[in-house]
Amino acid sequence: MGSVLLVNAPVGETTAGTHAALHPPLGLGYIGAVLRERGHTVSARDLNVTGMNPAVIERAVDRSEADVLGVSAHTETYPNALEIARTATEVNPDLTVLLGGPHASVNDAEAASVDAIDYVVRGEGELTTAELVTTVTEEGDPEAVDGITFERDGQLIQTPDRPYIQDPTELPFPARDLFPLELYQHPGNMLFSRGGCPFQCHFCAVNNIWGDGTRRYRAIEDVLEEVRLLVDEFGVQQINFADDTFTLRRDKTEELLRELRDLDTRNPWDFTCSTRVDLVDEDLLETLADAGCSGIQFGVEAGSQEILDSIGKKISLTEARDAIETAVDLDMDVLASFMFPHPDDTAATIRQQADFMREVKDTGAAISLAFTTPYPGTVYDEYVKNGDIEVRAETWDEYDAKHLVIDTKNLSFDKLERLKDEVIEKSGLKKRTSTTTATGP
Secondary structure (H helix, E strand, O other): OOEEEEEEOOOOOOOOOOHHHOOOOHHHHHHHHHHHHOOOEEEEEEHHHHOOOHHHHHHHHHHHOOOEEEEEOOOOOHHHHHHHHHHHHHHOOOOEEEEEOHHHHHOHHHHHOOOOOOEEEOOOOHHHHHHHHHHHHOOOOHHHOOOEEEEEOOEEEEOOOOOOOOOHHHOOOOOHHHOOHHHOOOOOEEOOEEEOOOOOOOOOOHHHHHOOOOEEEOOHHHHHHHHHHHHHHOOOOEEEEOOOOOOOOHHHHHHHHHHHHOOOOOOOOEEEEEEOHHHOOHHHHHHHHHHOEEEEEEEEEOOOHHHHHHOOOOOOHHHHHHHHHHHHHOOOEEEEEEEEOOOOOOHHHHHHHHHHHHHHHHOOOEEEEEEOOOOOOOHHHHHHHOOOOOEOOOOHHHOOOOOOOEOOOOOOHHHHHHHHHHHHHHHOOOOOOOOOOOOOO
């Protein structure tokens, strides 16, 4: 069996308040757990905790005596992932390097061409990574492993896609002991379901990774057992359900909420979640609150109905108002997330968004603003390729949703910079906008 070092590539800014430092990386936790089940030795480093420090990488590679390095990255962290791979292979030239995560899954050919990367793991990574590690450590044929991309003798090889895990309950709980839970602001993140999204928002690439939009739900008892573990064994006081759309299946949600309301634990706890404004109503929000939901995030994204229609969001401003006001009245901590700008925005629609954001803030909800980023695999990325909008980011690490990187079909960068300041002032946001990104449905 092999020895594997898993590394989470960090964002550029890794202070305690950044989004990346809030939660341990669930994806690597699941991969680590499956690798252990297959008999492999596993260690891990989340560099969002320590920052991008070459000395940390060198020590981790040296101490782990790993045969395989697995690096996870999204678009913003892709350059750091490559630097991690290069640094690690300088320490151990015999190291086999795997790269996974959203960015590599979409841009697998680009990633596989990098000298320091041996294999790209596409999409859902647990079973693929475990099989690939076994294959390379036992000198098997990687072409027999579904779901990977690599180069051999100058030729690109893309093996068939791996079928998705149909029953997530088959997976072990994430190996959270691999990470320093005490250093995360919110260590209690977990999943109710996994998979894609039936909606087709133009800014989101989730279905390029997860296929046809199907969500696959864990057994309720499995979810309850993990909640008990987090609360009673790990001492977590707040669970964060990391599903983009927690209430996507109302029947499943209500079943879980009934069980959570009556769950017997030794210690008190509550939970937070994210969903769409059109997938809740007063009854469901009351059920959520009664089950212990203390906080909820709604991805609103725009404050103009014209723009909401143009981005494929398929919600109304009325639905947003109703959901936010009801949740606030139930004493939930409510966060409404918005994006700026959208490709069809005009000065008028942007000012409408500023007014709506202020209206939301005045209800008692919190608001956040992420700068729209044309991530690979999104409709917005196609707009860039077609010349409909311009992107001024020069490197992938600028795809961080923290500064203006696109213009619109109607507005120049200079005009957008002025409108950005107007939005921040009119909406009541602080000058430094939230790093919360609005990439969910």
